[in-house]
Amino acid sequence: MKRFDILTIFPDAFSYLSQSILFNAQKKGLVKINIHNIRDYSKGKRKKVDDKPYGGGAGMVLKVEPIQNAVKKIKLKNKKSRVILLSAKGKIYNQKKAKSFLKYDQIILICGRYEGVDERVAKYIADEELSIGEYVLSGGELPAMVVVDSVSRLVPGVINKESLKEESFSSGNNLEYPQYTKPETLEIEGKIRKVPKVLLSGNHKEIKKWREKHSKKLTKF
Secondary structure, three states, X not given: OEEEEEEEOOHHHOHHHHOHHHHHHHHOOOEEEXXXXXXXXXXXXXXXXXXXXXOOOOOOEEOHHXXXXXXXXXXXXXXXXXXXXXXXEEEEOOHHHHHHHXXXXXXXXXXXXXXXXXXXXXXXXXXXXXXXXXXXXXXXXXXXXXXXXXXXXXXEOOEOHHHHHHOOOOOOOOEEOOOOOOOOEEEEOOEEEEOOHHHHXXXXXXXXXXXXXXXXXXXXX
């Protein structure tokens, strides 16, 4: 079983992880996803998780103590674990990195927020920092879901093997061909739009040629 532990201050943001493929993966016992509220690991009545940055500046910074307490509590003993901080300054995440996470029993994902996270989390608690792209997000919750989804799909039994072979980035050519399904013909904005005849022919050799010809190169994260 692949276990994911997500540390966040917005635990209600993760309803996507209980839907569709991920729901079935958890039901089958192939994947386990735990959501942890960082506030639960903060001391004091106010359960404070952030504070003003030293040296001045706008916004607030996530404190190191609650995150440290959470990681200590949830990290599995005698298991291979990987602690990841999701932040704008992390290395860009890609399919190769997703595959590398299969060797770990547990993946702990720390969701950054506000103006950032105390740098001691990146230096001394997390094993690495990751970003899902060169753009700005409000926090690490969406990146965490991207990591969970992309890694879970690679866990044996979650996705049909044949489907995995045909998926983008799986073969290394990073190509995607056009897909069609029923109905065979349909009127769109006053014109009849049809499925290409070759896809209806049953000639798999010609279909393969057509798909190769019309494939487009995808951009990696």
